[in-house]
Amino acid sequence: MTRYILKRLLLALVTLWLLVTAVYFMVNVLPQSVAKSVLGNTALPEAVDRFNLKWKLNDPQLTQYFRYIKGLVHFDLGRSYKSERPVLNVLGGPLVRSAKLAIFALVITVPISIWAGVTAARRRDGKLDRAIVLTGLATSSIPEFVTGALLVIVFGVFLNWLPVISTIPSGTSLIGQVRYLILPALSMAIVYFGYIARMMRAGSIKALESDYARTATMKGLNDRQLIRRHVIRNAIPPTITVISVQIGYLFGGIIAVEKVFNYSGIGQQIFVAVSAKDLPLLQGCVLIVGTIYMLATLTADIIIAWLNPRVRLQVGSS
Amino acid sequence: MDHVENRAVDGLIASQLNGRLTRRQLATGVLALPAITALIAACGSDKAKTTSTTGATTAPGADTTLTGATPTTVASETTLAAASGGNLIVAMDLPGGPFDPVGMYDLVAYGLVAQCFEFLCSLGDNSDIGPGLATEWSSNADATEWTFKLREGVKWQKGGDFTADDVAATMDRLVEGGNSGLGGIISKGSVTAPDPLTAVIKLDKAVGLFPYLVSVFNAQTVITPKDWALGNTLDKNPDGTGPWILESLDPTTSAKFKKNPDYWGGPPPLDSVEFQFFPDTDTQVTALQGGNVDVVMQFQASTGTSLFSDSSVDVSVLRAATHRQLWMRCDTGQFADKKVRQALALSLDRDVLISTLFDGKADLGNDHVIAPIYPYFDKTQPQRTRDIAKAKSLLTDAGFPNGLEATLYAGDLQEIKQLAQLVAVQAADAGFKLTASVVDNGSFYGKYWCPAEPKDPPCSGAAEIGIVDYGHRATPDVFLNAAIKTHGVWNSSQYSSAELDTAFEAFQAAPEADDAGRAAAAKNIQKIMNEDVPVCIPYFYNYLSATSKKVSGAQTSALGQIFLAKASKA
Numbered sequence: 001m002t003r004y005i006l007k008r009l010l011l012a013l014v015t016l017w018l019l020v021t022a023v024y025f026m027v028n029v030l031p032q033s034v035a036k037s038v039l040g041n042t043a044l045p046e047a048v049d050r051f052n053l054k055w056k057l058n059d060p061q062l063t064q065y066f067r068y069i070k071g072l073v074h075f076d077l078g079r080s081y082k083s084e085r086p087v088l089n090v091l092g093g094p095l096v097r098s099a100k101l102a103i104f105a106l107v108i109t110v111p112i113s114i115w116a117g118v119t120a121a122r123r124r125d126g127k128l129d130r131a132i133v134l135t136g137l138a139t140s141s142i143p144e145f146v147t148g149a150l151l152v153i154v155f156g157v158f159l160n161w162l163p164v165i166s167t168i169p170s171g172t173s174l175i176g177q178v179r180y181l182i183l184p185a186l187s188m189a190i191v192y193f194g195y196i197a198r199m200m201r202a203g204s205i206k207a208l209e210s211d212y213a214r215t216a217t218m219k220g221l222n223d224r225q226l227i228r229r230h231v232i233r234n235a236i237p238p239t240i241t242v243i244s245v246q247i248g249y250l251f252g253g254i255i256a257v258e259k260v261f262n263y264s265g266i267g268q269q270i271f272v273a274v275s276a277k278d279l280p281l282l283q284g285c286v287l288i289v290g291t292i293y294m295l296a297t298l299t300a301d302i303i304i305a306w307l308n309p310r311v312r313l314q315v316g317s318s
Numbered sequence: 319m320d321h322v323e324n325r326a327v328d329g330l331i332a333s334q335l336n337g338r339l340t341r342r343q344l345a346t347g348v349l350a351l352p353a354i355t356a357l358i359a360a361c362g363s364d365k366a367k368t369t370s371t372t373g374a375t376t377a378p379g380a381d382t383t384l385t386g387a388t389p390t391t392v393a394s395e396t397t398l399a400a401a402s403g404g405n406l407i408v409a410m411d412l413p414g415g416p417f418d419p420v421g422m423y424d425l426v427a428y429g430l431v432a433q434c435f436e437f438l439c440s441l442g443d444n445s446d447i448g449p450g451l452a453t454e455w456s457s458n459a460d461a462t463e464w465t466f467k468l469r470e471g472v473k474w475q476k477g478g479d480f481t482a483d484d485v486a487a488t489m490d491r492l493v494e495g496g497n498s499g500l501g502g503i504i505s506k507g508s509v510t511a512p513d514p515l516t517a518v519i520k521l522d523k524a525v526g527l528f529p530y531l532v533s534v535f536n537a538q539t540v541i542t543p544k545d546w547a548l549g550n551t552l553d554k555n556p557d558g559t560g561p562w563i564l565e566s567l568d569p570t571t572s573a574k575f576k577k578n579p580d581y582w583g584g585p586p587p588l589d590s591v592e593f594q595f596f597p598d599t600d601t602q603v604t605a606l607q608g609g610n611v612d613v614v615m616q617f618q619a620s621t622g623t624s625l626f627s628d629s630s631v632d633v634s635v636l637r638a639a640t641h642r643q644l645w646m647r648c649d650t651g652q653f654a655d656k657k658v659r660q661a662l663a664l665s666l667d668r669d670v671l672i673s674t675l676f677d678g679k680a681d682l683g684n685d686h687v688i689a690p691i692y693p694y695f696d697k698t699q700p701q702r703t704r705d706i707a708k709a710k711s712l713l714t715d716a717g718f719p720n721g722l723e724a725t726l727y728a729g730d731l732q733e734i735k736q737l738a739q740l741v742a743v744q745a746a747d748a749g750f751k752l753t754a755s756v757v758d759n760g761s762f763y764g765k766y767w768c769p770a771e772p773k774d775p776p777c778s779g780a781a782e783i784g785i786v787d788y789g790h791r792a793t794p795d796v797f798l799n800a801a802i803k804t805h806g807v808w809n810s811s812q813y814s815s816a817e818l819d820t821a822f823e824a825f826q827a828a829p830e831a832d833d834a835g836r837a838a839a840a841k842n843i844q845k846i847m848n849e850d851v852p853v854c855i856p857y858f859y860n861y862l863s864a865t866s867k868k869v870s871g872a873q874t875s876a877l878g879q880i881f882l883a884k885a886s887k888a
Contacts, residue, residue, distance in 0.1 A: 040765030047771035156608040164608030264570045275758035
């Protein structure tokens with residue numbers, strides 16, 4: 001298992017380096033000069049020169065690239081062109097906020113979706129199965145921000161039960177913060193419920209139809225034991241993969257939800273960085289989201305290997 | 319499709335491009351948007367208390383006053399028992415620039431800085447400018463020397479007494495910083511202090527309404543401590559004399575202030591105030607209706623319709639000098655010929671702009687900065703109206719028989735994005751092929767309006783044509799001094815007219831009591847600006863703000879500032 005984890009870690013590092021390199025060259029090797037895109041088309045040549053000098057943009061691209069990589073090794077993501085603050089400082093707060101929201105959304109979504117998927121599989125073609133499948137299909141076809149706006153109207157404005165925005169007043173306790181996160185987390189949970197539940201249902205049906213499930217039943221295991229010991233263990237790997245991919249998206253891809261709820265997370269920072277052509281900030285955002293994707297995928301792979309010895313044996317022998 | 323929908327559609331398209339949405343999902347989202355917007359708009363309930371300085375709207379609620387040319391609002395003194403303590407939350411736009419008291423240029427910075435720092439002349443209760451750090455003021459006969467008696471017992475938040483030396487140092491910094499609309503009016507060393515509580519300001523020329531230039535209506539003139547360094551910011555060195563002490567400031571989310579227990583006016587009733595930043599006003603409106611914030615500093619009629627019918631909210635509608643300037647470079651490029659600028663001004667249908675963008679809550683602009691609310695506004699001047707034939711003819715005379723192409727730059731702030739698009743559409747009829755380029759507001763000022771380089775003359779790196787926002791001023795001095803006068807610090811059109819400069823001098827030189835002299839000069843300014851069109855001003859819009867009925871004693875100017883020293887929350 002240790003060997004497997006080390007291999008996967010190495011692979012993750014290589015992937016991360018490829019990502020960093022690709023992003024670096026994509027944003028820096030543009031037809032228009034970086035200085036022009038930051039200062040505007042009407043910027044005078046003197047101002048462009050000064051900008052290039054200040055940010056050392058006159059150096060050869062490779063020199064700049066290696067300087068950037070060297071900085072990364074020391075956890076230095078550079079400085080924002082706009083605020084001139086270290087990128088890591090700019091992104092610290094948004095990253096923590098995104099993490100809180102993503103974790104809360106997962107805590108809501110994952111157990112319910114897995115339960116729904118297994119239940120639907122057990123009641124295959126029954127009314128409950130159809131209800132779960134149709135609900136999942138319907139909710140996953142509506143974008144999160146539409147769901148979010150509807151939740152705001154119902155629970156925030158009409159019923160006045162929950163805050164309509166998620167800007168957490170300073171000094172709010174951790175438990176108090178949960179109240180502010182319910183609606184955005186719910187709007188994402190509603191969408192992801194469909195994906196995860198259907199994936200779990202498909203896996204559970206396959207497991208229930210398998211020879212080992214039949215054997216276990218014949219050996220006298222009751223329904224609950226069968227589900228817990230055999231079905232979930234075998235049905236869950238694809239679901240874990242789906243969840244791991246969604247984690248990255250929950251951090252960086254929910255700009256619209258963050259806008260609806262005025263929640264300043266990584267998504268909004270990406271938007272700001274793109275709007276202001278703040279390339280160091282944009283690179284930092286992409287790097288962080290990419291790292292989260294890597295870590296989530298790595299964790300998923302490790303869990304899957306732990307659940308299924310064949311996976312780690314395959315990797316170990318290859 | 320309105321502002322809310324446009325933003326949501328942008329999000330939908332982005333999602334589709336990112337592969338998160340199928341085309342069907344995209345279509346579903348777009349189709350759902352008008353319904354969502356309508357639902358949100360329908361969420362209000364009974365009739366709100368709406369106040370207006372125009373008198374055109376019912377005013378059963380808040381006390382709104384307009385003395386002279388100074389609109390201020392005091393949120394309703396409701397019968398609710400005001401409780402001491404608590405935290406008041408104000409919703410405002412995202413900051414667009416630095417929190418540097420001397421170098422700031424956006425309304426959010428104005429609003430935050432004014433919590434911690436104070437002016438010589440503040441807002442009077444329901445009136446014009448009133449005593450602030452100065453308790454009284456007077457001038458010599460020709461208004462070239464002003465004496466300010468300073469308030470006794472005022473302390474800086476970090477310790478030490480406020481004295482005339484602080485005023486002198488502040489004025490010197492304002493001259494050095496060159497961003498306060500005081501250019502050509504005071505020089506370094508202009509303040510003398512015969513005693514610690516008297517500041518005598520000797521002006522370079524006569525200015526009859528000088529106290530307005532060191533008041534809340536010239537936001538950069540907050541008084542900073544004697545040893546304050548130029549370039550210091552509110553977040554780096556929060557040391558004012560004001561009622562609120564900065565606790566934290568994150569430009570991406572919020573700023574929080576706690577009360578100053580040693581405030582000269584007595585400790586504020588509230589414990590703390592928090593300013594939360596929003597990328598758009600529709601979310602601010604929803605937050606107010608949902609009870610998450612207590613005040614919305616400013617909203618647009620088009621996005622805050624539901625507030626007018628919400629019984630839990632007081633809406634104030636202030637006629638003000640708030641406006642947008644569509645500047646055109648007069649020194650170089652395609653707009654250097656005034657015929658081209660006149661043609662563009664003639665291509666605009668101002669009534670349509672006002673009805674579309676403000677639901678009618680604005681005054682017509684006539685391409686000069688003398689707003690209709692000013693007592694010296696000349697009503698007899700003919701209003702410029704849309705005349706496409708004349709516009710085409712002028713363009714032909716200027717050597718553009720086939721029209722001209724240009725990029726119209728604007729910041730993404732309030733209604734400006736839609737204004738830029740509407741201007742492009744309307745001007746197209748006259749032959750202008752304008753491409754509206756809207757960038758985030760934080761980048762806009764430094765990129766296209768007044769780039770730092772070249773420094774001399776100021777703003778000479780500005781784009782050929784663009785739209786910039788201007789908040790309310792109680793007198794037009796700052797607009798004229800900074801944006802219109804030759805080499806003004808915000809003169810993005812690079813307009814230079816000896817005739818206008820002379821007229822402005824005459825306007826400023828008119829002693830306080832000489833209304834006729836001021837009116838004559840203002841009439842002349844209107845005429846010159848309307849003829850030369852360095853900036854096209856299509857409207858002066860009403861400043862809309864909204865306050866929860868739980869709040870009392872909050873005072874707002876139409877310049878992004880809210881004064882909360884006496885505010886309380888039930």
